Amino acid sequence: MVSLPQIRIPATYMRGGTSKGVFFRLQDLPEAAQSPGPARDALLMRVIGSPDPYGKQIDGMGAATSSTSKTVIVSRSSRPGHDVDYLFGQVAIDQPFVDWSGNCGNLSAAVGPFAISAGLIDPARIPREGVATVRIWQANIGKTIVSHVPIVDGMVKETGDFELDGVTFPAAEIMLEFMDPAAEEEGGGGAMFPTGNLVDDLEVPGVGTLQATMINAGIPTIFVNADVIGYTGTELQEAINGDPKALAMFETIRAYGAVRMGLIQNVDEAARRQHTPKVAFVAPPASYTASSGKPVRAEDIDLLVRALSMGKLHHAMMGTAAVAIGTAAAIPGTLVNLAAGGGNRQAVRFGHPSGTLRVGAEAEQVDGEWVVKKAIMSRSARILMEGWVRVPGDWNPVA
Template sequence: MSHLPQVKIAATYMRGGTSKGVFFRLQDLPQTAQMPGPARDALLLRVIGSPDPYGKQIDGMGGATSSTSKAVILSRSNREGHDVDYLFGQVAIDKAFVDWSGNCGNLSSAVGSFAISAGMVDPERIPQDGVATVRIWQANIGKSIIAHVPVSGGAVQETGEFMLDGVTFPAAEVQLEFIDPAAEEEGAGGAMFPTGNLVDDLEVPGVGTLKATMINAGIPTIFINARDIGYTGTELQEAINGDAKALAMFEAIRAHGAVRMGLIQHVAEAAKRQHTPKVAFVAGPSDYVSSSGKQVGAADIDLQVRALSMGKLHHAMMGTAAVAIGTAAAIPGTLVNLAAGGGARSAVRFGHPSGTLRVGAEASLVDGQWNVGKAIMSRSARVLMEGWVRVPGDAF
């Protein structure tokens, strides 16, 4: 019996923020995978090592967590005022499924660096020393992101002193601007608050009726109060991820919230839309110990936020969810804003399992509708490995 040899595909393995993923140039993918569809999904699943019933992704590049089971496809942009088109795929671990419904804010911080190194940015726009501005079109959600990438000697500077909670080592700071972050989600009409309310009563069978802020900004997110579901807001991963009953509760909240947000028609459809919406729970500031053993004081933060991604409590905070947090915090009356003490604010520092993060956003009320021009936060990024990935020739 004959077997096809492995196919070699140019790729770069990068950390962006508190996530890792395999980055490809569109032109380097096999012809059948250069267009959206089953062949592309099958290829990325095999690259990452999914579906894996063992949940380890041993036979692929994935790291067996939602933060490390990701793929990015980049190409030069034909859109005016943009340098690169950025497409993100969240690869399921134990299912044959790639979710294209949202962005990854953490990996967004690596897109500008990759685009410069891959020759996708006009050399005239890259200083010899200083900061390069890379204009990114986020193709999943149809939004612009501006990445400010440090450059030294005409090349991306990756090393530096910037520390990001959730990442062990320092690196160069990359500032991101998420322009007009209210997500234009199908069914939601592009509204930041798809129900028309800052706070809703969300009925979840088997759980109860919960106060919820449902917002489309950065990524569709459902915010609830920690105390309403029996938590303090200081929980780390082990308090939730080993609790099957808790995870089922969060998935029920997510599914019913998705229906209320107009993202799906029936709760059963949530299983095929794992990446969005996110569920997060909030509480006021309090002392806690992060997953690394770092002491965080109540005076160091404005509020506590814990968020779930792909069915598990995230080890830090998704970048897109951080945009949602910053946006909601800037709008008086949301659960996020109230947990932070209420009132007007242009930035918020929140506690998460790995430490703290600051995100800025400025909101304005225009003709009865809330508007946020941009949200700003800092991350870092670094190339971990570059060369080729290999997959069996019959894998896609």
């Protein structure tokens, strides 16, 4: 067997919100991986350490959870009104594929700081002190994200006192504006509610007929009521991730919901589209103890939400799902809005397994259709390591 030396690729390992991922400048990738296709997927899987039948990603940069099996590619944008193009790849842990079907709202918080630190932003647009506005084109879903990055002494401010439940240490606050967040998904027609209804009866074999709000905003998401599937909305990860029957039920709901949303043609396709749609369950406010031991009081939140990502209950809340929550909450009559007490609202604070999160959105009806101009939330980001990531020289099986 011929032994090939490893190659090294400039990379930055970053935390964004409650996720971590490996960030690349497009220009730094091997030429074969600079364009979409099998070579790029093979490289990113090898970087992260997938597919791993042991489910640990020991031989890569991943940490064997949906929140940490992530990659990002950033490049200067040629699109008017934008600074950078941002492409997100969710790497499957035990299967050989990269899912490009949606965005990561948490890592979106790290794109602006990365772009500035990587020299992808015109230095003239970076203030000596204050806030740099980075205009991001999210290439997976074709949407604009405006990132407001704090700057001190001409450099990205990473430390601060902003606390984000699900992240142990405080950091600097980064405000994100998700512009026109209704996702334009293939087959979904670009409609915020692809079925045309705020609430549908979703028939799920082996589960029953469930009321569901299916929305394309931030990321395609299927919301159901917690009580009809046997939950309270106060559950932590162990209550669901250790229950194979529960995980199978949620995946069945996700698959049949994806068909109703027009994202796939039949339920068998769901296995190759793990990143989208998400499935979440909602409930009215109730007190509980978060995974950190922090008490969450019912009077301090508007509703409870638990969401699954890549087949497991998320330890906090996906950023894009938070956009979907804020958007749905702003539209009277959705299950999310009703769980929050109904009526008109421009922001909600919801309880998730790690604590709470506030997200805002403004909705209005235009020609009988609901539209949301933007959703707003705050996250934080930090560079954890920078330098080179190494992969074996035989990384490209299609060469």
